[in-house]
Amino acid sequence: MIINRLGCDKETTVMVGDKHHDIVGAKDNNIKSIGVLYGYVSRQELEEYGADTIVATVEELTKILLG
Numbered sequence: 001m002i003i004n005r006l007g008c009d010k011e012t013t014v015m016v017g018d019k020h021h022d023i024v025g026a027k028d029n030n031i032k033s034i035g036v037l038y039g040y041v042s043r044q045e046l047e048e049y050g051a052d053t054i055v056a057t058v059e060e061l062t063k064i065l066l067g
Contacts, residue, residue: 001029016061023049036061 015026018039026033035046
């Protein structure tokens with residue numbers, strides 16, 4: 001997995017995505033996920049696939065990622 005090759009920690013890694021495949025991929029690899037609503041997916045779909053967090057704007061995403 002690329003995060004292992006880069007020396008990243010799964011605890012501090014997050015998958016940001018706008019499709020359910022992104023959320024599934026994160027879950028399959030035990031990585032937290034952030035679903036974004038400014039792409040191709042609905043809130044309902046992100047919730048159904050278990051996104052850990054859902055954001056509506058780039059500003060919201062920035063606040064989460066940068067604290």
